[in-house]
Amino acid sequence: MTTRSDPGHGHPDPGLDAVMSERRHLVNLAYRLLGSLTEAEDAVQETYTRWYAMSRQQQEAIKSPGAWLTTVASRVCLTVLGSARVRRETYVGEWIPEPLPGGAEWIGGRQGGASVDPADRVTLDESVSLAFLVVLESMTPAERVAFVLHDVFCHSFAEVAEIVGRTPGACRQLASSARRRVRAARPSAGVASGRSDVVGAFKVAWEAKDIEALIGLLDPDATATADGGGLATTFLHPIVGGERIAHAWAELARRRPADTVLLERTVNGRPGLVAQQDGVTVTVFAFEVVGDRIRNIWVMRNPEKIGRWTTGWHRGPPTRVRPLPEPS
Known part of the structure; x- marks a missing residue:
């Protein structure tokens, strides 16, 4: 993505680094919400497209670009999740989330074998284990978004409510329901x-x-x-x-x-x-x-x-x- 210049002065946009520094966070969030790195990258690209479709004045009016980007990316993912449930009804066989290589094995780019920007790599922790992602697949789109935003990324229910379009109380119930699914899927014995x-x-x-x-x-x-x-x-x-x-x-x-x-x-x-x-x-x-x-x-x-x-x-x-x- 090219650097935008301040109109009439040719100076780099001082807020560009701050906006682009959110990319890794957005990819991490979108992958957990969608279970597909390909779809996550598309969702993040759509988020940045919407940011740069705004005028400079509109951008400067946003107090927290990071929060704005997270909100938009989450809403994009919520829409994708809704359509994905319909697409997967005609999917041949079982649908498993897209597997991620470890750091040493990360080879391919999106197309043509381009190298992957390290900032785009998803942080590998418990919340991206296949066992965890498979449980997320059993949730409704709203449950998944509420649970991931609150329990994994520590957003308040007030923030989740703004993204999901429901009350904070309703989002608390969504996350609680999702949490029960996670507990039910955990091994009854052993770790x-x-x-x-x-x-x-x-x-x-x-x-x-x-x-x-x-x-x-x-x-x-x-x-x-x-x-x-x-x-x-x-x-x-x-x-x-x-x-x-x-x-x-x-x-x-x-x-x-x-x-x-x-x-x-x-x-x-x-x-x-x-x-x-x-x-x-x-x-x-x-x-x-x-x-x-x-x-x-x-x-x-x-x-x-x-x-x-x-x-x-x-x-x-x-x-x-x-x-x-x-x-x-």
């Missing part, structure tokens, strides 16, 4: 952890097609969920039960092309796995580990969601594929 040793052991057992070892690493009630979006081959419905998942993963190992390489990588701040073929990431695996057992596995194969994991990524025309048959 969710980011144990890389469990994920590493799973990788070894998987490569060895060791079903018994896989069963020992999986919670008996574990769930595996895949997202291909109709653009990559995968199973359409979640696989429930550690033993069923172990057998399914052993079968995947037998079908896996010989040139596939499994790598241990950070996915949304937690230990995960990445499958690559000829240097191209074809699958991203995220895990929720509770105690010393894997409770959830999320399998991302939709190329529109995992392109950032491959150098030179750019959006191409979608190609529809048939899903894998359901495991017995």
Whole structure:
């Protein structure tokens, strides 16, 4: 985005740095609200477009540009969430939030492989774990916005009310309802952890097609969920039960092309796995580990969601594929 000059003087806009310094905060907020970095970037771009559509006098009349940008970005996201719920009714298979690489693995830009501005990287903490984002997906748009703004970003309910268009009391109820969803989704026993040793052991057992070892690493009630979006081959419905998942993963190992390489990588701040073929990431695996057992596995194969994991990524025309048959 180019620097604007003061009319008639050719001097840089003194407020530009302050406005642009909000970008990282806005991207962080929008990603948590939308679960898609692509949509988050678009929402932030729309926010800045609205800022620069105003005259200099209108901009200077705004006491807190940061608060204005946050309000507009949140409202844009609220609109996107409403339309996304309709779009996902026709989505092929399960919808999983877009996975984020760790700092060392952040490779692709938006298009043409452009490098990513470090300021655009999302801060990796508990609020972007796949387990947390999946719970957010179960909320209504208003619940999600109220909860994320208040509980994650510490905005007052008065501020949330201005954004959501409801009373502070109503926003308090929305956040409370969302909080109950989060509590209900938390493990009843044990503490969710980011144990890389469990994920590493799973990788070894998987490569060895060791079903018994896989069963020992999986919670008996574990769930595996895949997202291909109709653009990559995968199973359409979640696989429930550690033993069923172990057998399914052993079968995947037998079908896996010989040139596939499994790598241990950070996915949304937690230990995960990445499958690559000829240097191209074809699958991203995220895990929720509770105690010393894997409770959830999320399998991302939709190329529109995992392109950032491959150098030179750019959006191409979608190609529809048939899903894998359901495991017995």
